[in-house]
Amino acid sequence: MKIAMVGSGYVGLVSGACFADFGHDVVCIDKDQSKIDRLHQEIMPIYEPGLDALVDSNVKAGRLSFTTDLADGISGAQAIFIAVGTPSRRGDGHADLSYVYAVAQEIGDSLGHDAVVVTKSTVPVGTGDEVERIIRSSGTPHRVSVVSNPEFLREGAAIGDFKRPDRIVIGAEDDFGREVMSEVYRPLFLNESPILFVNRRSSELIKYAANAFLATKITFINEMADLCEKVGADVQDVSRGIGMDGRIGAKFLHAGPGYGGSCFPKDTLALLKTAEDYDSPTRIVEAVVKVNESRKRAMGRKVIDALGGAMVARGRKVALLGLTFKPNTDDMRDSPSIAIAQALADAGVQMAAYDPEGMEQARPLMPKVEMCESPYAAIEGADAVVIVTEWDAFRALDLDRVRSLVKAPLLVDLRNIYNPDDVRAKGFTYESVGRA
Numbered sequence: 072m073k074i075a076m077v078g079s080g081y082v083g084l085v086s087g088a089c090f091a092d093f094g095h096d097v098v099c100i101d102k103d104q105s106k107i108d109r110l111h112q113e114i115m116p117i118y119e120p121g122l123d124a125l126v127d128s129n130v131k132a133g134r135l136s137f138t139t140d141l142a143d144g145i146s147g148a149q150a151i152f153i154a155v156g157t158p159s160r161r162g163d164g165h166a167d168l169s170y171v172y173a174v175a176q177e178i179g180d181s182l183g184h185d186a187v188v189v190t191k192s193t194v195p196v197g198t199g200d201e202v203e204r205i206i207r208s209s210g211t212p213h214r215v216s217v218v219s220n221p222e223f224l225r226e227g228a229a230i231g232d233f234k235r236p237d238r239i240v241i242g243a244e245d246d247f248g249r250e251v252m253s254e255v256y257r258p259l260f261l262n263e264s265p266i267l268f269v270n271r272r273s274s275e276l277i278k279y280a281a282n283a284f285l286a287t288k289i290t291f292i293n294e295m296a297d298l299c300e301k302v303g304a305d306v307q308d309v310s311r312g313i314g315m316d317g318r319i320g321a322k323f324l325h326a327g328p329g330y331g332g333s334c335f336p337k338d339t340l341a342l343l344k345t346a347e348d349y350d351s352p353t354r355i356v357e358a359v360v361k362v363n364e365s366r367k368r369a370m371g372r373k374v375i376d377a378l379g380g381a382m383v384a385r386g387r388k389v390a391l392l393g394l395t396f397k398p399n400t401d402d403m404r405d406s407p408s409i410a411i412a413q414a415l416a417d418a419g420v421q422m423a424a425y426d427p428e429g430m431e432q433a434r435p436l437m438p439k440v441e442m443c444e445s446p447y448a449a450i451e452g453a454d455a456v457v458i459v460t461e462w463d464a465f466r467a468l469d470l471d472r473v474r475s476l477v478k479a480p481l482l483v484d485l486r487n488i489y490n491p492d493d494v495r496a497k498g499f500t501y502e503s504v505g506r507a
């Protein structure tokens with residue numbers, strides 16, 4: 072089956088490469104000539120483990136190609152995916168749908184056959200209706216079904232998530248849409264991945280509801296962590312204790328500096344806007360957004376407190392280990408490290424940092440932070456070492472070496488990746504999240 076993927080960013084490229092790996096014939100389309108040129112040279116525009124090898128093998132097998140020409144790329148494709156960005160609109164937090172609608176217009180203008188048009192971009196409820204209206208208004212004589220098929224890929228684990236999904240959600244309004252989508256996902260269906268067919272609006276809402284629920288879970292455990300610190304409990308134990316209840320579930324109960332990334336912050340805001348537009352407030356999500364936002368900067372204050380307070384912290388040096396919003400990505404969008412670095416800079420703290428993949432993206436976002444070649448270079452002469460992102464490279468630091476390099480042995484572990492007793496036994500003062 073021929074599939075066209077319009078938008079070769081994170082979601083489009085991962086999905087396109089995985090569909091090709093299933094045996095489909097996939098064309099990834101993007102307006103950005105330099106991105107397509109680089110893809111032709113097999114230079115990935117993003118860092119995602121395993122993606123370059125997947126692209127390479129499918130290009131070599133003749134199942135995956137790239138173009139900037141939309142009309143040519145969608146020609147003969149039974150399924151045309153829209154996977155372009157839906158950033159937060161400047162000023163009001165609504166999802167900016169201008170890219171999605173522009174693609175819908177182009178598809179309508181150049182479609183030469185029957186096709187299913189699939190929105191994979193995260194789009195607010197009702198967007199599929201508008202995509203359908205735009206395509207139909209082009210006067211196309213062909214049968215078109217507009218379907219919603221949200222993605223549930225985590226950065227850093229996207230290929231695994233795509234190939235072994237918890238579920239595939241398809242929002243279709245007719246049999247043509249359902250039949251073509253069944254064919255698209257047949258390899259996964261044979262693998263017994265559950266496919267959930269719902270109407271289009273339900274599918275669009277499932278995506279936002281899922282992300283908002285996960286953001287709520289994280290925020291809940293983060294507030295429990297604060298309470299744990301006050302009452303002398305251990306949030307890791309509390310997480311385990313509640314997570315073993317099948318109704319709650321163990322995942323996404325890891326306390327930390329707050330969620331970031333390109334999805335949760337944007338999607339929770341967009342959900343609030345939809346709720347507002349439909350006069351159906353989602354107060355829990357409102358609280359989650361507020362609590363998470365203030366938490367990031369509060370983590371900067373936590374470091375300042377650990378240094379002995381604002382008076383002492385001025386002029387001290389802090390080493391930040393990890394800058395990306397989570398490990399195995401180079402993505403800095405809405406990363407807690409940005410607010411933490413800002414809070415520390417405001418308090419007159421000097422900073423050096425190391426991140427395995429994110430330093431290039433981080434540099435313009437935190438100009439006062441010195442970027443270093445290795446964790447140990449960042450640590451040298453530091454009054455505090457702060458673990459901001461739980462990269463594997465920081466899980467087994469040589470603590471004796473760290474001790475010999477720092478000015479003062481203070482470790483602030485915002486991801487709870489160390490055992491407090493082990494670190495203290497090495498002579499460090501150790502602060503973590505939600506562990507008294």
Ligand code: UGA
Pocket residue numbers: 193222223224225226227282285289322323324325326327328329330331332333334335338396397
């Ligand atoms: C998230 C969802 O997990 C995906 O299912 C979804 O498809 C994606 O958004 C999207 O909408 O495109 P992602 O943003 O890549 O994926 O990253 P997550 O692994 O979900 O982490 C998000 C943030 O939550 C990170 O800052 C992470 O550090 C934080 N987090 C996660 C916690 O603080 N605690 C946890 O227990 C889990």
